[in-house]
Amino acid sequence: xxxxxxxxxxxxxxxxxxxxxxxxxxxxxxxxxxxxxxxxxxxxxxxxxxxxxxxxxxxxxxxxxxxxxxxxxxxxxxxxxxxxxxxxxxxxxxxxxxxxxxxxxxxxxxxxxxxxxxxxxxxxxxxxxxx
Numbered sequence: 001x002x003x004x005x006x007x008x009x010x011x012x013x014x015x016x017x018x019x020x021x022x023x024x025x026x027x028x029x030x031x032x033x034x035x036x037x038x039x040x041x042x043x044x045x046x047x048x049x050x051x052x053x054x055x056x057x058x059x060x061x062x063x064x065x066x067x068x069x070x071x072x073x074x075x076x077x078x079x080x081x082x083x084x085x086x087x088x089x090x091x092x093x094x095x096x097x098x099x100x101x102x103x104x105x106x107x108x109x110x111x112x113x114x115x116x117x118x119x120x121x122x123x124x125x126x127x128x129x130x131x
Contacts, residue, residue, distance in 0.1 A: 025061055025065050028061060036053055037050070048092070050094070051095055051097065052087035054098065055084040055097065055098060056084045058080045059081045059083075062077040062080055072108060072111060075104065076101075079101050079105070080105070083098065083100060083101035
């Protein structure tokens, strides 16, 4: 038994995937940050290392998102990776670099969600027989 999808169903599935996957990404990121904070506290690591490690976590999550869901997230991945390197080299800039990386992710998400890039179009007019 084979199941065939028309173009509308395929587009709907793609839109659903793009709307649900970022929620999973954010949930994993927040859970990872909470576990990392607990680990930092238990290991007595310097609070200055927190932004760099969080940027590394978000780099990995954005890379997973780019590989599995949306290829345009490679730009956000590169931004987070550059932010990680800068925050690791200059811990005092960690919060500023995190802000810049978050802005880069916001721009990437808004670009990916634009209707023109999702392949959406207005529904075709339907013709009705005259009554």
